[in-house]
Amino acid sequence: MSALVVAIARTADREAFALLFRHFAPRVKAFLMRSGLAANAAEELAQETLLTVWRKASYFDPARAAASTWIFTIARNLSIDLKRRERHMGTVDLDAVDEEADETSGETILMSAEREARVRAALSKLSEEQATIVRLSFFQEKPHSQIAQELGIPLGTAKSRVRLALSRLRTLLEDLK
Amino acid sequence: MSVHSHPGDETLLRFAAGTLPAGPALLVEIHLQGCPLCRTAVRRFEAVGGALLDAAEPAALAGDAFARTLAQLGSAPMSGGLTGGGARRDHLEAAFSRPPAAPRLPEGLLLPEGVRLPQPLTSRRIGSMIPVSPGVRMGRVHVPEDGQSNVFLFQIGPGRAIPQHTHAGTEYTHVICGGFSDPSGHYGAGDIVEADGDVEHSPRVDDDGTCICLAAFEGRLRFRGLLGVVLRPFL
Numbered sequence: 001m002s003a004l005v006v007a008i009a010r011t012a013d014r015e016a017f018a019l020l021f022r023h024f025a026p027r028v029k030a031f032l033m034r035s036g037l038a039a040n041a042a043e044e045l046a047q048e049t050l051l052t053v054w055r056k057a058s059y060f061d062p063a064r065a066a067a068s069t070w071i072f073t074i075a076r077n078l079s080i081d082l083k084r085r086e087r088h089m090g091t092v093d094l095d096a097v098d099e100e101a102d103e104t105s106g107e108t109i110l111m112s113a114e115r116e117a118r119v120r121a122a123l124s125k126l127s128e129e130q131a132t133i134v135r136l137s138f139f140q141e142k143p144h145s146q147i148a149q150e151l152g153i154p155l156g157t158a159k160s161r162v163r164l165a166l167s168r169l170r171t172l173l174e175d176l177k
Numbered sequence: 178m179s180v181h182s183h184p185g186d187e188t189l190l191r192f193a194a195g196t197l198p199a200g201p202a203l204l205v206e207i208h209l210q211g212c213p214l215c216r217t218a219v220r221r222f223e224a225v226g227g228a229l230l231d232a233a234e235p236a237a238l239a240g241d242a243f244a245r246t247l248a249q250l251g252s253a254p255m256s257g258g259l260t261g262g263g264a265r266r267d268h269l270e271a272a273f274s275r276p277p278a279a280p281r282l283p284e285g286l287l288l289p290e291g292v293r294l295p296q297p298l299t300s301r302r303i304g305s306m307i308p309v310s311p312g313v314r315m316g317r318v319h320v321p322e323d324g325q326s327n328v329f330l331f332q333i334g335p336g337r338a339i340p341q342h343t344h345a346g347t348e349y350t351h352v353i354c355g356g357f358s359d360p361s362g363h364y365g366a367g368d369i370v371e372a373d374g375d376v377e378h379s380p381r382v383d384d385d386g387t388c389i390c391l392a393a394f395e396g397r398l399r400f401r402g403l404l405g406v407v408l409r410p411f412l
């Protein structure tokens with residue numbers, strides 16, 4: 001996937017864009033719907049996310065992040081922006097400080113894939129309950145009450161389970177730069 | 178500046194996920210500028226976000242979604258390459274056309290020599306610093322995109338205490354300069370402290386200098402006693 005973004009940056013490769021779109025647009029839509037966006041708005045934003053991928057491909061640095069991570073941050077920033085616009089605020093360029101990425105080698109693309117595999121491996125080491133907690137913490141604005149409800153535990157217990165789950169996650173990701 | 182006290186894992190995760198309200202997020206953003214440790218933690222959580230995105234069950238798109246996006250590609254400026262692309266030029270132009278204005282300090286704020294307000298704060302509107310108790314002034318930082326939180330800048334004289342207060346949600350405090358102590362420890366410049374709403378506390382500032390700090394309160398804020406009455410219209 002990282003190689004596809006790099007191909008867009010280098011040669012405006014439309015075929016690479018089509019592949020990225022096919023994989024990520026439906027997932028970004030699903031992701032945004034889970035964090036509470038209506039289907040229509042989620043679809044709009046998913047398209048905008050992929051458009052941004054095309055426009056900003058040269059800012060992608062595979063030495064720093066996997067393509068999925070980069071696309072996640074784009075979708076996140078666009079949805080923060082949308083929420084602000086809904087409150088009649090001007091838009092904020094959340095990545096104005098981004099630097100254009102250096103020339104990419106095959107090696108860095110490999111690093112990017114490896115990073116991704118390691119995060120997946122870490123997540124798979126969490127217990128089912130902890131994985132649920134991490135997921136809900138990501139999607140919910142008020143995760144504690146949601147977690148308490150979903151796991152059928154008191155609110156106070158939910159708070160301490162969140163703390164435990166996240167400190168385990170932190171340990172598992174310790175050597176990830 | 179050496180940071181001793183960091184945002185909690187959950188706060189950093191919510192920041193990375195984009196679900197932390199804008200008020201506390203402003204404080205975290207300022208903390209990250211001075212804390213490489215937390216910057217790394219946020220990047221790890223973003224990588225978790227990427228993995229969750231990648232593993233998401235795809236949602237069906239409208240039949241013409243790809244075609245509609247493709248139709249916009251042509252008009253989208255491509256960046257990078259030897260020709261000097263759009264995006265980078267946009268940023269350069271932005272940098273030149275918008276020279277960083279000398280930050281307007283809120284009325285009534287006295288910054289100790291050599292101290293500046295951190296960057297994300299200087300682009301915010303801050304109300305004048307009104308005296309709320311002996312040696313203590315506070316001014317509201319406007320975060321209109323966050324209807325849930327209250328963000329205040331505090332200027333507290335040596336040896337003075339922040340007035341006793343309670344609040345419904347978490348309180349985040351970021352120290353800009355000086356230091357203060359509460360029963361949980363001592364905090365200095367760059368530190369972020371998180372306190373649960375149910376603890377009633379009034380941190381005391383060090384004797385050797387003014388403390389400027391930024392506080393974000395989730396949920397409604399209540400001050401005790403007469404001060405609460407005086408401040409009611411203000412909160």
Ligand SMILES: [Zn+2]
Pocket residue numbers: 180182183184208212214215216
């Ligand atoms: Zn930190």
